[in-house]
Amino acid sequence: MQSPRVACLVPSATDLAAHLGLNIVGVSHECDHPRARGLPALTRSAIAAGPGAHAPAEIDRQVSAAAASGEPLYTVDRALLSALAPHLVLSQAICDVCAARADACDLPPGARLLELAATDIAGLIADIRAVADAADVAARGEDCIAELTARLAAVPAGSARPRVLALEWGDPPFLGGHWVPELVERSGGHHLLAAPGQPSRRATWSEIAAADPDILVFMPCGYGLAESAREAVALCERPEIGALRCVLAGQLWATDATALFSRCTPQSVVAGVETLAAIFAARPVDPARACRITPRRPPTIDRFFTREQQVELVVVITGQAVSTSIFAALDARHALTAPSVRSPAGSRSPCPAASPSSH
Numbered sequence: 001m002q003s004p005r006v007a008c009l010v011p012s013a014t015d016l017a018a019h020l021g022l023n024i025v026g027v028s029h030e031c032d033h034p035r036a037r038g039l040p041a042l043t044r045s046a047i048a049a050g051p052g053a054h055a056p057a058e059i060d061r062q063v064s065a066a067a068a069s070g071e072p073l074y075t076v077d078r079a080l081l082s083a084l085a086p087h088l089v090l091s092q093a094i095c096d097v098c099a100a101r102a103d104a105c106d107l108p109p110g111a112r113l114l115e116l117a118a119t120d121i122a123g124l125i126a127d128i129r130a131v132a133d134a135a136d137v138a139a140r141g142e143d144c145i146a147e148l149t150a151r152l153a154a155v156p157a158g159s160a161r162p163r164v165l166a167l168e169w170g171d172p173p174f175l176g177g178h179w180v181p182e183l184v185e186r187s188g189g190h191h192l193l194a195a196p197g198q199p200s201r202r203a204t205w206s207e208i209a210a211a212d213p214d215i216l217v218f219m220p221c222g223y224g225l226a227e228s229a230r231e232a233v234a235l236c237e238r239p240e241i242g243a244l245r246c247v248l249a250g251q252l253w254a255t256d257a258t259a260l261f262s263r264c265t266p267q268s269v270v271a272g273v274e275t276l277a278a279i280f281a282a283r284p285v286d287p288a289r290a291c292r293i294t295p296r297r298p299p300t301i302d303r304f305f306t307r308e309q310q311v312e313l314v315v316v317i318t319g320q321a322v323s324t325s326i327f328a329a330l331d332a333r334h335a336l337t338a339p340s341v342r343s344p345a346g347s348r349s350p351c352p353a354a355s356p357s358s359h
Helices: 011-019 056-069 078-084 121-134 138-153 180-186 205-211 225-235 266-280 307-318 325-333
Strands: 005-008 023-026 043-045 074-076 088-092 112-116 163-170 173-175 215-218 252-255 290-294 340-342
Touching: 005 011, 005 078, 011 023, 011 088, 011 112, 011 121, 011 266, 023 078, 112 121, 121 138, 121 266, 138 266, 163 180, 163 205, 163 225, 180 266, 215 225, 215 266, 225 252, 225 290
Parallel strands: 005 023, 005 088, 088 112, 163 215, 215 252
Antiparallel strands: 043 074, 163 173, 252 290, 290 340
C-alpha cells in the first residue's frame, strides 16, 4: 500500500509524524525537526519571525491587536498545499497564537484533515493513536504510546515536592498552562496558580510575588535556551521578580521552551519531565536544556532606605546607636555584579551555551 502523503501545518504535527515514520511532504515555516529540512514551507506568520525581532511586550501587543481585529496570525499557501496533493493534513485546535489553524486553508480534493488537540498527556496519547490510525500505521502508534509511557515512568522524582511557578511569557507575564502543570506534578513539584489542563493565562506581578514559589521555571513560548536566558536576566530587573526568595536562592531557571514545553509531543513531554525532575531533585541538568539564572544583587536594606534612614531604623529596633561604617563594610562586601548564568564552578558567563547548569 502506498504511504499516505502528510502535510503538517504546525511543528508538533511534524514532530509526531516524523516519530511515526510518516511520509511528510510539506511543513510549517516554524518546523525545526531534521525531517523538515528541504521540505516546502506551507505557512507564514504575520509577526516578524524570531524571538529577537521584537521585545516580548511588542509581540504581545501585535498578537492582541490581530485578535481584536479578527485577522489571522498565520496564513497557509493554499496553492502550494494543493500542488503537494496530501492525503492527510495535520493542524491543531489548541492555540491561535501558536500556529495555523485548519480553518486558515482550503483542503485539497481527497485530503483528510486531522487536528491535534492534546491539553494533557492523556490527550497526547489520543493524538498519537488518531494520527497513526489515519495514516494506517496503528501498530506504530501503539509502540509509540508504550515507549512514551515507559519513559515517563522511568523518570525518578524526588520527595521534596517544591512549590513551582512556570512562567510561559515574561512581558506581560503568562502562567504555564495546558500540559505544563501536569509535567510539573509528574516531575515531583507542586504547580502554583494553574491546574493541569487549564489554558495559559495572564497573571499580575503582585500575584506572582504573593505565590512565593520555591522554584521559578521560565519557559517563554517558542524561545530556545539562549533567548530564554537573556529574557530571564532582564526579568530579574523587575523588583517583584528580583526580590523573590527563589531567585535570591538561585532557583530561577531558563529553559529551551521550544524543545521542552511549547509542544505536546512524545519527545517534548519526556524531555520536559526529565529536565524538571532533575531541577526539583537537585540533580545535574542537561546544559542544552536549562540553565540557572543569578540576579544582579540580593535586595539588601539599602535598596529600600537611605543611609540615614537605615541608621534610624537600627536604632529604633535595637535601642542603640550604630556606626554608618557598618553599612560601608556591607557595601564593599556586596559589590554589584552583572546578572548572569551560573556555571557549576561558580564562574559567570553571559553565554548559556558556555555555562552548563548542574547542582
